[in-house]
Amino acid sequence: MRVGRADLNTRSRVREAAIAVFGQQGLDAPLRAVAAEAGLTAGRIVQLFGSKDGLRRACDDHVFGVIRTAKRDTMVSSAGATMISRFAMLDEFVPYLAYVARSVQAGGEHAREFIDHMVEDALDYMADAVAAGTVLPSRDERARVRYLTEISLGHLALRLSLDAPQDAEELASCLRTHLDAMALPALELYTQGFLSDRRMLDSYLLYVGDPPGQEQAASA
Amino acid sequence: MRVGRADLNTRSRVREAAIAVFGQQGLDAPLRAVAAEAGLTAGRIVQLFGSKDGLRRACDDHVFGVIRTAKRDTMVSSAGATMISRFAMLDEFVPYLAYVARSVQAGGEHAREFIDHMVEDALDYMADAVAAGTVLPSRDERARVRYLTEISLGHLALRLSLDAPQDAEELASCLRTHLDAMALPALELYTQGFLSDRRMLDSYLLYVGDPPGQEQAASA
DNA sequence: TAGGATCCTACACGCCCGTTTAGTCCGGTG
DNA sequence: CACCGGACTAAACGGGCGTGTAGGATCCTA
Numbered sequence A, B: 001m002r003v004g005r006a007d008l009n010t011r012s013r014v015r016e017a018a019i020a021v022f023g024q025q026g027l028d029a030p031l032r033a034v035a036a037e038a039g040l041t042a043g044r045i046v047q048l049f050g051s052k053d054g055l056r057r058a059c060d061d062h063v064f065g066v067i068r069t070a071k072r073d074t075m076v077s078s079a080g081a082t083m084i085s086r087f088a089m090l091d092e093f094v095p096y097l098a099y100v101a102r103s104v105q106a107g108g109e110h111a112r113e114f115i116d117h118m119v120e121d122a123l124d125y126m127a128d129a130v131a132a133g134t135v136l137p138s139r140d141e142r143a144r145v146r147y148l149t150e151i152s153l154g155h156l157a158l159r160l161s162l163d164a165p166q167d168a169e170e171l172a173s174c175l176r177t178h179l180d181a182m183a184l185p186a187l188e189l190y191t192q193g194f195l196s197d198r199r200m201l202d203s204y205l206l207y208v209g210d211p212p213g214q215e216q217a218a219s220a
Numbered sequence C: 001t002a003g004g005a006t007c008c009t010a011c012a013c014g015c016c017c018g019t020t021t022a023g024t025c026c027g028g029t030g
Numbered sequence D: 001c002a003c004c005g006g007a008c009t010a011a012a013c014g015g016g017c018g019t020g021t022a023g024g025a026t027c028c029t030a
Helices: A005-025 A031-038 A040-047 A052-074 A083-089 A090-107 A108-132 A141-163 A168-192 A201-207 B005-024 B031-038 B042-049 B052-074 B083-089 B091-106 B108-130 B140-164 B168-192 B201-208
Strands: none
Touching: A005 A031, A005 A040, A005 A052, A005 A090, A005 A168, A031 A040, A031 A052, A031 B091, A040 A052, A052 A090, A052 A108, A090 A108, A090 A141, A090 A168, A090 B140, A108 A141, A141 A168, A141 B091, A141 B108, A141 B140, A141 B168, A168 B140, A168 B168, A168 B201, A201 B083, A201 B168, B005 B031, B005 B042, B005 B052, B005 B168, B031 B042, B031 B052, B031 B140, B042 B052, B083 B201, B091 B108, B091 B140, B091 B168, B108 B140, B140 B168
């Protein structure tokens, strides 16, 4: 029936199905759900990937690889944190974004590594943006970038948990309303904050005696 | 052995143990783990609470009740979002905070309701703070408060996922380092944002034609 | 001390899951 | 033709889980 030369087709087909199912239902979705989506059996998936963890690893490698290259192509404008918005706009990336959120939500070494890598990348963008004058310098660039990255991913994961989309269309619309709802408050916060004076910041700086690294602004 | 008049002691003891275990391991922790922590059997817990879901409901009611009253007592200062920080400072609230994060992470109706309630409360604080002049007004107060609430909870849940604390001490230290790491970037962001000009915000406002509700600032 | 209510345990049932295994189908090759 | 190897399935295995139940231990009451 299936042609599957050297079953490379099957592998990638199962991988795509797994990314979709895991993104919608979470990483703990039954292997049989992935099998149904891909049109074969759970046993066959184990034969192909060794174990469920092997499948997860294959998904990780592929998704993070895709995102990494896509990021390299897109890396232009200002905020490293809003890069997520840009991804979600392209419909093709929606399943990958959902998978990332689920993966990060599930924790583990992979998630930590991915976030670390994302932070390192964003540090570059941020430095460029600071040098270009579109972004204000920070007293601790790495802490800021990590904070922005984590709240973006955490917010996304929270939204997926709350809405529990059942199929691809629900997932896409969920992401879209998520971005719509956060656009205004995020932009407001990003451009002017929400505290009217520097008292809290200054008292904190006085209390801890300025940041650990004591980095100076940008140096691209 | 155990005295347990009318087993009210046992009920609350099991509930406390469940809150601790669920907060550390997640809402899907085995009932038997809770039983071990509380010093009895899984079957007994079912007898006491009807089902695992009944236990979860009892935990929800208690935790959210405690937080609600504690919030009413603490509700003073500025940022509704940093209220979480204040909670985590008090060691007694650490398990409850972790439970909330896990609960929100697991999704479901309870989590949604809790967030909605938190948003409504924070709306009041925010309005007061705006009236007092410590917080800038927003073009959409409810959207801002919801955004701040969600990113705080999402960030916290993400941190718990990544660090996977095994016992109470690890959990406490995890929360503490979490707050330490986010304090500076959050305060920076809250007082001055990170974008150096209003171009992105203005172009967005032009694009969507100002906010939906068109609320005016505060009216306490 | 007898009896009964209550707290609690030990155990078994049924379900779902990942994984294993035996077997089937089928195209290619001598 | 027989044969072989790979793709795939169906069924079963074993473990972990929530849950129901029968029985034992303990304590209050008369």
